[in-house]
Amino acid sequence: MPAFKVNSIIDGDTFEVSPPWKWNGETGTRVRPAGYDAPELHTANGQKAKDALSKLINGQQVELRTAYKVDRGRLVCEVFVGSRNLAELFPQYK
Numbered sequence: 001m002p003a004f005k006v007n008s009i010i011d012g013d014t015f016e017v018s019p020p021w022k023w024n025g026e027t028g029t030r031v032r033p034a035g036y037d038a039p040e041l042h043t044a045n046g047q048k049a050k051d052a053l054s055k056l057i058n059g060q061q062v063e064l065r066t067a068y069k070v071d072r073g074r075l076v077c078e079v080f081v082g083s084r085n086l087a088e089l090f091p092q093y094k
Contacts, residue, residue: 003061004031012038012049013093014074015057021075023067031064032074035087036094049093056089057081 004017007029013036016029038049060081067077079086087094 003063006057006060006062009050009054009058011041012046012053015053017062017064021064023070023075023077026070026075028070028073028075030074031079032071032076033079033086034066034068034076035078035085036090038090038093049090052090057086062086 004019004021006015007018008016010016010030014030014032017031018029020027020029021031038053039045041047041050063080064075065078065080067075069076081089
C-alpha cells in the first residue's frame, strides 16, 4: 500500500489516515497497528499511550504493510514510520 497521512489519533493503538485504505473489498480510514496493544483510554495509562502515539505519528506519513484483517472497521496491519515498525517503538505494549 502507498504512504498515508495520519490525520488523527483515536487512542494508543488506533488512528485515522488519508486517503482511505482499501483491502479485500473493504475501505476505511481507521488503522490498528499489528504487534502491540496499548492501554485503553479509560485506564490509568491510556491517555499517556495516546499522547505518545500522537507525538510520534500525528500529521506524519506512515506506510501500511501486511494487512491481516479488518476489525471493527479498523485495518489491522503492520505500520511503518520510516524504516521502523511502529510495534518496535512501543515494546512496553507487546
